[in-house]
Amino acid sequence: MRRFLSALIVLGLIMFFISTLPLIPEFGKASLSKVSRAFIDKDVNGNGGNIQYGVSKDLENGAANVVTSIVVDYRSFDTLGEVTVLFTSALGVGIILSGYKRKKFGREPNFILRVSVGILLPLILLFGAYVFIHGHLTPGGGFPGGTIIAAGILLLYLSNEEFDLSKTVKFVEGISGSLYVIVGLLGLAVSGVFLINFLPTGVVGNLFSSGIVPIIYILIGFKVGAELSGIVAELHREG
């Protein structure tokens, strides 16, 4: 009975969504909105358009990856909020699990895991760092980079019972978060606008380009890595 009723509700919901199909463009035939057009041409302030990779310089935003330019520059405030969501939930995991009884895991981490973590870990961390440093040029950026680092930390936890990083994690997360806000406040001090990109944007496609975008993405990478490692550590702690 319950299943039948649920199926009915679900069917109604799917029918509702299908009835909205005439409103949205056919699959693969979407058209760019004026907002997206301006973001791609880096033309919000009216001096962009016709961008050439490796040549165009001193645009309003110098990131070759348009998604990054939206996430970290045009809509940077969303990203600050998103980092705050992650921060809050990491904090909440700590608060909620704080009174949990500790019990030992019992099983020794096996030898193969320990040795292979020793080899893999530096590579994983390096790859994570690469992903968030090149976030404005290639796919990737702070969020996947941070997650990759957290995955490395998770391996470290699995291979070593005594390992504890929670103090460092709190420190890194606090500092990188504050630096993000401070970068924003610097913009407020320099030109009276919160989170403005106040550094020169350089040539599209260079590593040192697009002003504060790589700086913020590196901070996000550290922060996300620290927060997710914190969550993982908290969940792993007493096994």
Added chain:
Amino acid sequence: MSALLIAVPLLIAFLFVPLKNKIKYILPFVALFSLILILKLPIEQVNFLGGWKAPFGITLVLDNSSYYSLIVVNIIFFLLSLIPQIIEKDLSLIFLILMASINGLILTGDLFNSFVFLEITSVAAYILSSSKRNYYGAFKYLILGSIAGAFYLLGTLYSYIGTGSLNLADISKNINSEFLAVVPILIFIGLAVETKIFPLAGWVPDVYASGSALTPAILATGVTFSMMYLFGRIFITVFHGEFLNVVYIFGLITVVVAELSALKQDNLLRALSFSSIAQAGLFLSVISMNSYESLTAGYFHLLNDITAKFVLFIIAASIGKSFIKNKTTGIAFSIASFSLIGFPLFAGFRSKLLILKTAFLNQNYILPIILLFATIIEIAYVLRWNIKLWYPDNILPQEKEKTQKLSWNVNLILLIVALVIIVIGFYPDIYLKIAQNIASGLTNYRAYVTNVLGGM
């Protein structure tokens, strides 16, 4: 400058992660700073974050309605920060984040940005509601809230497809009637959990009645107010009052169901939670009439309700079974509860009268009947609880020993708020002015659009 209202609490929250035990004593200063900053800000100011102009970047809009909403919310936070007893030790950081996110929710002029702030607010609320080991209630709230958030996101995307923009003013200008048939449904489901509409309000009693004083004292006042503000902003300013007929019906159903459930409860906190749901339903059905007068009446009533609930929830959660040791607290409780039922001379009377007047002006006779019905039930249970708490019959001596005396600062703040209720009962002008300003800001959507987009 209005970005500071969000940036400063966040910065302090981030900075104090390693030493979170000290932060409790900083809370009042942060709240006071926000309050002073708001009073110094000029009205009718639009802040383009990152320097990107209106439909492209994210804007923070300070107009009449958001300005006065900010004042209300920040006063609540300031009062709460002066009662450090009820803030459990780890929750101070959550308190700061909630402050930042609610300021953001009120200020933001961007639909997706409001989704982000909605999520921050909900995450902070889930953590708050898990205090006092109320894990199952918090889990239920989390699942419901997240599914609702998913629907809100869908609504955001549909309006992006329909208008090519995420800016509220741009959507308000460009949205066409085809999309107005779909987007409001999705956004309504998305907001129904936080605004406590009947089928999705099942989490409220479990969360509010967990026994913690802070949880209902924030969620039923500050968070509810900002959600109601967002609801008005989206449905009145952006959707021009489309879809409000459905909201009206849902609101009235919520009032009836919640009042009947409140009557049945034998736990004071649960009864108050149901009363909170009922008042939310009443508010939504009043603003559904979509005129300047009805919005004024609605927000005036909401202000009275959150003032009364502030007092009632803190007392109900921190006092035992009677007022034997806390006579002054009892007086504050009685004042607030009489205001809740709309007893003449108290603040609630004024707003209920105003609601009746607007309903009759709009030739709406169903709302007054429901309102009178709800008031009768409210009188029944409020009187019952007052008698029960003032004259407890079979109270054991050891229980009498256990009830603690509330400390002086709690009593003082509760008495001041209770005094405000009486003052509003005689001179409603202060609350009325706030409500009128919010209403005029929300209804005047042409001014909002030109304010944000410039004279395009």
Added chain:
Amino acid sequence: MVYYISFILIGIGIYGFLTQKNLFKHLISLTIIDTAINIFIISLGYISGEEAPIYSKYTPIANFVDPLPQALVLTAIVIGVGILALGVSLLIKVYEKYGTLDVEEIVAKEGK
């Protein structure tokens, strides 16, 4: 095409939420709904024949799909994982308190 996939997945998620009694299954349903909505959002910005929105040696000209939905989904994914982690930790505590994850058993124990 992709639209139908995401609608069906949303439906499966809601169905799981309505019928299953294990709290883990509720979290799983939530994740399914999130993923489905992310797919839907991306598909709204897809233009066939156009390239990924990154200027590079291989795609020097701006024939890109809509980048804004992608940026929004990036945000939504991270918010999703934050909520999931919070939900998981609440679930652990629910298990510690009640000794079960079955909704009906928990409600029965709450009532006592």
Added chain:
Amino acid sequence: MINVIIIFIGILMAISAIFAVESKKIIDSFIALSLMSLLSVFLFVIMKAPDVAITEASVGAGLTTAVLVLALRKIGGDKE
């Protein structure tokens, strides 16, 4: 051609989602969920969203599963 691939992936996703919701053992549904996440990564790549694909691969398929499995181990494994 691309449509055939999309339909194929879609059917697989629906099957793994149903399996994730309905399976008796919790750990099986985690694996099915992870599979669904991975399949969605293919869809993201097909729809020219490499940023989202990388993020979903590392967050959705990787970290989510790890968090869920850690939690399951913490409450003492599969009971059913």
